[in-house]
Amino acid sequence: MPRDIVIDPVTRIExxxxxxxxxxxxxxxxxxMFHVTQFRGFEKLCEGRPLTEMPxxxxxxCGICPxxxxxxxxxxxxxxxxxxxxxxxxxxxxxxxxxQMVQSHALSFFxxxxxxxxxxxxxxxARRNLFGLAQENPQLARDGIRLRQIGQSIIEILGxxxxxxxxxxxxxxxxxxxxQNRDKMLAMLPxxxxxxxxxxxxxxxxxxxxxxxxxxxxxxxxxxxxxITETGGLExxxxxxxxxxxxxxxxxxxxxxxxYQELIAEAVEPYSFMKFPYFQKLGYPRGIYRVGxxxxxxxxxxxxxxxADQEWAELREIQRxxxxxxxxxxxxxxxxxxxxxxxMQRLLGDPTILDTRVRARARPNRDEGVGVAxxxxxxxxxxxxxxxxxxxxxxxxIIATGHNNLAMNRGILQxxxxxxxGKKISEGALNRVEAVIRCYDPCLSCATHALGKMPLxxxxxxxxGEVIHAVQRD
Amino acid sequence: MPSNATESPVLIIGYGNALRGDDGAGPEAARRLKxxxxxxxxxxxxxxxxxxxxxxxxxxxxxxxxxxADCRLQPxxxxxxxxxIVQPTVADAAHQxxxxxxxxxxxxxxxxxxxxLLYGVGAASFAYEQALSPPVxxxxxxxxxxxxxxxxxxxxxxxxxxxxARRGKRECRHA
Numbered sequence: 001m002p003r004d005i006v007i008d009p010v011t012r013i014e015x016x017x018x019x020x021x022x023x024x025x026x027x028x029x030x031x032x033m034f035h036v037t038q039f040r041g042f043e044k045l046c047e048g049r050p051l052t053e054m055p056x057x058x059x060x061x062c063g064i065c066p067x068x069x070x071x072x073x074x075x076x077x078x079x080x081x082x083x084x085x086x087x088x089x090x091x092x093x094x095x096x097x098x099x100q101m102v103q104s105h106a107l108s109f110f111x112x113x114x115x116x117x118x119x120x121x122x123x124x125x126a127r128r129n130l131f132g133l134a135q136e137n138p139q140l141a142r143d144g145i146r147l148r149q150i151g152q153s154i155i156e157i158l159g160x161x162x163x164x165x166x167x168x169x170x171x172x173x174x175x176x177x178x179x180q181n182r183d184k185m186l187a188m189l190p191x192x193x194x195x196x197x198x199x200x201x202x203x204x205x206x207x208x209x210x211x212x213x214x215x216x217x218x219x220x221x222x223x224x225x226x227x228i229t230e231t232g233g234l235e236x237x238x239x240x241x242x243x244x245x246x247x248x249x250x251x252x253x254x255x256x257x258x259x260y261q262e263l264i265a266e267a268v269e270p271y272s273f274m275k276f277p278y279f280q281k282l283g284y285p286r287g288i289y290r291v292g293x294x295x296x297x298x299x300x301x302x303x304x305x306x307x308a309d310q311e312w313a314e315l316r317e318i319q320r321x322x323x324x325x326x327x328x329x330x331x332x333x334x335x336x337x338x339x340x341x342x343x344m345q346r347l348l349g350d351p352t353i354l355d356t357r358v359r360a361r362a363r364p365n366r367d368e369g370v371g372v373a374x375x376x377x378x379x380x381x382x383x384x385x386x387x388x389x390x391x392x393x394x395x396x397x398i399i400a401t402g403h404n405n406l407a408m409n410r411g412i413l414q415x416x417x418x419x420x421x422g423k424k425i426s427e428g429a430l431n432r433v434e435a436v437i438r439c440y441d442p443c444l445s446c447a448t449h450a451l452g453k454m455p456l457x458x459x460x461x462x463x464x465g466e467v468i469h470a471v472q473r474d
Numbered sequence: 475m476p477s478n479a480t481e482s483p484v485l486i487i488g489y490g491n492a493l494r495g496d497d498g499a500g501p502e503a504a505r506r507l508k509x510x511x512x513x514x515x516x517x518x519x520x521x522x523x524x525x526x527x528x529x530x531x532x533x534x535x536x537x538x539x540x541x542x543a544d545c546r547l548q549p550x551x552x553x554x555x556x557x558x559i560v561q562p563t564v565a566d567a568a569h570q571x572x573x574x575x576x577x578x579x580x581x582x583x584x585x586x587x588x589x590x591l592l593y594g595v596g597a598a599s600f601a602y603e604q605a606l607s608p609p610v611x612x613x614x615x616x617x618x619x620x621x622x623x624x625x626x627x628x629x630x631x632x633x634x635x636x637x638x639a640r641r642g643k644r645e646c647r648h649a
Contacts (some may be wrong), residue, residue: 063522111526130526131575134582142583145527152527163522 093311103151218411291378
């Protein structure tokens, strides 16, 4: 009789995670749980703060994707002011959001995942990290660093600093773009595109050698959710929600994101601090859906830029309907980098980007506001309520990684059932279970962005509750 | 990382979390140095932690100076040491890098790395606060003075001499 395992968080900081695999009477894996053992509490600590502080405050949620929170928060505040921000301000925010996507995807692909792809999942963990990558394929490592530099430099040029820029404000942005800064950004983009294309070619060559992983890394039917443009194109800043099913058929379309509560509900489980959002119509836990790069490319009708469109069409050839295997998140991430760089070129090439009217000023005109944007890892929702003085009284955040929580849990079960033999965990099996999580590039604050390996504990628990084998990484 | 981060011969990196008390010693020292040192002598970066992206500007510097809080030292005590490249452990590669790891990346990826010093500042508190403790506040002017002295010598092309170090001894191979 399987029994529950009591989890005490090892720590509330640094994003420590734990995976429990439960065995049945026959010694095979019957259940798997991904425990997020940290608690942030930003929804509570923002209560009482003036709405004008929210974008900067919320950016502190994360050191990796602060721009996502900055943007979603600023959009929620726009809604509270009841203003339509100037188009140039929206495009400047869009550029910063894309720059962050480029640098964040580069971190995930080059620094965290490419060591597995380059050296194999069974390679010595002492080599299977950024340092090993630097020795085995310095060009790949340099490319990752350069792409990150390009993304971060654009964020810094726009917002004054690479991390936690206080630039997007309720009503727009706090500074227009100067021509010389536009030119600096434009000058970096061709090199970025060259790197992204070279890397995608490399990825396609090596990915062919990971057939078992592609088949078993969270490869199952789910819904996919994300923002789209009015014409069904790829959209990261604004737009409307679409959900497609595993066959790629549209389930919900052109849905106003501020009404997300009509689509999504949130469940909690006692073993994790991370919430479990689900598609309401299907109930919990059947309402499993995925967000992020692969989800976005599964639900759009096109990307909207030439090179990305070409690569998107090739990705969609992998499988009829939606591409279901989460291993392909890596592929999707690289396509989105290309899209981000192309789209930034387009936006910066438009002379109106230098318009000096970049902020709408108003007092609070609504009690409630929702801001939704696509973070690198998926749809990010900020929902605020304020009092008559414009002070926060309530907030709800649905973080991109949270949307994927059900899929991550189910994904590690699938991988464990395939790779774990029920008696003892090999390092390679451990790494594959971990790599399923890594496909989603989860952001549990910053710790899951570990270089090479994240702090992780895996236990094999027999049907009578006995811990047969445990492997821990600190 | 701005591409012009190392127009100067010396790159100073002060790192730590300024919201965690004395962990902000490195960034605070770096800010003071940035205000005092001519750009032609030294470029100065502040950061929460060392990042792989720093390997590239480090590879273009002749000398690097890292400044960090150190919980192993007595509060306010300053320890200056040469940084040498070492083989990273699995733990080093798992979550964050020290100066040794970043220098190693500079060498492995860009073919050269600078000679480097690490200033450790003994910390008293890493509590949630922006203020530095009195011993660390008192120590910072000494750190700044010493770094400026080193930078002046480096910029003048003088050998970078440290107690116990042989003149001209290199900390890592230059390609």
